[in-house]
Amino acid sequence: MSRRTERLNYLIRDEISELIRRNIKDPRLSCFITVTSVDTSADLSYAKVYISVMGSQEEKVKAMEGLTSASRFIYRELRGRLSLKHTPQLVFCKDDSIERGSHVLQLINEISSCKESDVEH
DSSP: OOHHHHHHHHHHHHHHHHHHHHTOOOGGGOSEEEEEEEEEOTTSSEEEEEEEEESOHHHHHHHHHHHHHHHHHHHHHHHHHSOOSSOOEEEEEEOOHHHHHHHHHHHHHHHHHHHHHHHHO
16 A cells, blocks of 8 residues: 555545544434544545444444445545545445454453462462
């Protein structure tokens, strides 16, 4: 990945995060949503936007529906905010990496506490 594409990914991620937090009033997006990363294609024609949603499975589904519904608005806003010749089309993808990491940490803590209790006995 080129340095330019990397900078563009960070810029798009920050702008979309800001738009979700301040400009989109969809009640489906009221849960805790994080834009974890953006992966722009080499020709800059599209960008995969990875989203992490904290909440129940139903909230996650509704949040992804809300983002898909708001994708045109987000695209138009990005086009106005970024000084690019071509603004990439956005594709929203669910990112479960934060949840998986949390689960792994929980398992490590359980193993550690089991080992500590074995040492005491």
